[in-house]
Amino acid sequence: MGKKAREIVEISVPEIISDLNRAYADEWLSLYLFWYSSRTTINSNLKLIFEKIYLRDLKHAELLSSRIKTLGGSIIYNPSEMIRIGNCKYPESINSKNEKEMIESLLSFKRCLIEVFNRLIKKTHGKDFITYGIVQEIIKEEIEDEEILESIM
Numbered sequence: 001m002g003k004k005a006r007e008i009v010e011i012s013v014p015e016i017i018s019d020l021n022r023a024y025a026d027e028w029l030s031l032y033l034f035w036y037s038s039r040t041t042i043n044s045n046l047k048l049i050f051e052k053i054y055l056r057d058l059k060h061a062e063l064l065s066s067r068i069k070t071l072g073g074s075i076i077y078n079p080s081e082m083i084r085i086g087n088c089k090y091p092e093s094i095n096s097k098n099e100k101e102m103i104e105s106l107l108s109f110k111r112c113l114i115e116v117f118n119r120l121i122k123k124t125h126g127k128d129f130i131t132y133g134i135v136q137e138i139i140k141e142e143i144e145d146e147e148i149l150e151s152i153m
């Protein structure tokens with residue numbers, strides 16, 4: 001990122017990198033939760049829905065990692081770090097045998113992600129328009145994912 005590009009970011013860059021890394025951790029954990037659920041459910045319709053969602057989370061993780069890199073930060077190396085710094089509590093277990101319970105666990109993780117990106121949208125609004133645009137794109141899809149999960153409950 002060039003001199004001017006850095007200057008127009010009106011919030012602390014290390015702070016935004018740290019926020020983005022925490023959201024990046026949440027996205028990877030979400031990706032894994034939905035991947036795991038898609039591989040353990042016996043319902044082929046749910047499998048397709050979960051696959052669509054984890055592919056989106058992969059895209060979100062990529063968008064966040066690219067912004068972290070542009071801001072001069074480094075992405076997390078160790079997966080155990082993701083659980084430690086992530087905003088959203090990783091469920092103790094996913095009960096694939098009980099579809100309602102499984103979807104509830106996944107929904108609560110998605111809802112936490114919506115809160116994370118909502119906070120980031122407010123924080124970056126008018127201060128870091130590139131991060132703002134990325135977060136706006138991500139939150140739209142998280143909201144759609146919540147709707148999809150609610151509709152199959």
Ligand SMILES: [Fe+2]
Pocket residue numbers: 027030056057058060113138142
């Ligand atoms: Fe996501």
